Amino acid sequence: MSATAPRPDGGPVDDDPPVVEAVEITKRFGSTLALSRAEITVRRGEAHALVGRNGAGKSTLVSILTGLQAADGGAVAFAGRPAPPLGDRDAWRQRVACVYQKSTIIPTLTVAENLFLHRHARSRSGLIHWSRLRREAEQLLADWSVDVDVRQPASALSVEQRQFVEIARALSFGARFIILDEPTAQLDAAGINRLFTRIRDLRAHGVTFLFISHHLQEIYELCDRVTVFRDARHIVTAPVAALSRQALVAAMTGEDVTMPVADHRPPTADAPVLLAVRDLVTASGAELSLEARAGEVVGLAGSGGSGKVEVAEAIVGLARPAGGTVTLAGRVLRPGSVPDALAAGVGLVPQDRHREGLVPSLSVAENVTMTVPHRVGRYGLISSARRDALARRTIADLTIKAAGPQVPVSELSGGNQQKVVMGRALANDPRLLVLVTPTAGVDVRAKQTLLGVVEDVRRRGAAVLVVSDELDDLRICDRVLVMFQGRVVGELAHGWRDNDLVAAMEGVDLHHV
Ligand SMILES: Nc1ncnc2c1ncn2[C@@H]1O[C@H](COP(=O)(O)OP(=O)(O)OP(=O)(O)O)[C@@H](O)[C@H]1O
Secondary structure, X not given: XXXXXXXXXXXXXXXXXXXXXXXXXXXXXXXXXXXXXXXXXXXXXXXXXXXXXXXXXXXXXXXXXXXXXXXXXXXXXXXXXXXXXXXXXXXXXXXXXXXXXXXXXXXXXXXXXXXXXXXXXXOOOOOEOHHHHHHHHHHHHHHOOOOOOOOOEHHHOOHHHHHHHHHHHHHHOOOOEEEEEOOOOOOOHHHHHHHHHHHHHHHHOOOEEEEEOOOHXXXXXXXXXXXXXXXXXXXXXXXXXXXXXXXXXXXXXXXXXXXXXXXXXXXXXXXXXXXXEEEEEOOOOOEEEEEEEOOOEEEEEOOXXXXXXXXXXXXXXXXXXXXXXXXXXXXXXXXXXXXXXHXXXXXXXXOOHHHHXXXXXXXXXXXXXXXXXXXXXXXXXXXXXXXXXXXXXXXXXXXXXXXOOOOEHHHOOHXXXXXXXXXXXXXXXXXXXXXXXXXXXXXXXXXXXXXXHHHHHHHOOOEEEXXXXXXXXXXXXXXXXXXXXXXXXXXXXXXXXXXXXXXXXXXXXXXXX
């Protein structure tokens, strides 16, 4: 293409070769075609979104663009030059970095050590200059306005700080192209704002971003252009301004979808109380009392630091509370015991699916049924036929993209792994379903499926606790308790206005209290 010809998609005209250009990329995993002659071109200085349903091939493309995996076919070029050989990590680091949802820093090392891992300043005798290392780390973070004490262990960083440290590390290697893989998934609204401000600042300093998110409004807010993948293929690249939300969803799903809004049917007023949480106090001092009736969906909202996740973890036994009781269907749960909670009929989708959710090396079937051995076998023997049947049903009900029940969970895309966690929670036929940020990382369509499942569960007479700061998750609730700094500060009935809920989560006084 001539450098001066106007671009057909209306983008800026420039002579710069693209920061990255990947063409005809094909990648197989066994019988799965993860990418099929896919392509992407990211221009210097832009914020480019990459979207697609769970399993569309986004992470696979990222692993190829960052030199972690070789493509089976196709070519990648940075600034018009062919990508370095796979083994030359330093050369890759100078061109591109990806900040993943899952941290790549080593928690037991200090921030300074993480920043200079493998490139410690050493004296001639081979000793590491700790003071110099610290000074250089401080300078590096100061250069990029990251306000973090470099002497603290990386495990002490918040998600937001960790992301900023990883971005600074990438920049220090010389990379000016950064891929952000669902960076907002674990941030609250204030954290997202700060991240976006930082991205805009860095763009002003010549940094280019590829931004992966399932939150379409973020793409409209932040990005110039968007590329859509579907079923391993490139579907379209266009300026975001030229693509309506509906057109974007249609490109992602291959159908013209208008999202159905489920009717809201409140539980009957005389339904029995199933869950009673009395004077629960968490180790960090957050407090909660609540009751939920059979068939009721109760939301627990709040931003990061509100204590909502801590109280949820105390309810289900993932954390030991400092005080209070949790009673489910008349049975007082043993504090800090997940097995006791499961035995009482709790189904759980935890916040950290990597840590508490799944065993990646086991199959979908094994993961779905691991908490319900009694449902798939007798006398300690597990019937694989029954297990597979249950797993097959889960795969169908939740539209999990997996070749079959025997596929290891590690081979599924992130969003499909999240659905397996949901499937496991449901396999217990729960009396109480506790969902902590259940739709994080889940595509628009799958979100609808997961939230639809809640409706089924409630109709069966279970109680549901939805712990989230996502308005779409909370919209399905009969009422929403809002927590702020460890206390419930308000309660909103179904049909609340977005502004009211957001204000309450930010700690602004509510008329509704
Ligand atoms: N290591 C692997 N082994 C086998 N199959 C894999 C492997 N990694 C990915 N896949 C498959 O390749 C396809 C694309 O997955 P990928 O992780 O790239 O999707 P994604 O678009 O990033 O999805 P998500 O939004 O859920 O993160 C999926 O069908 C997935 O199951």
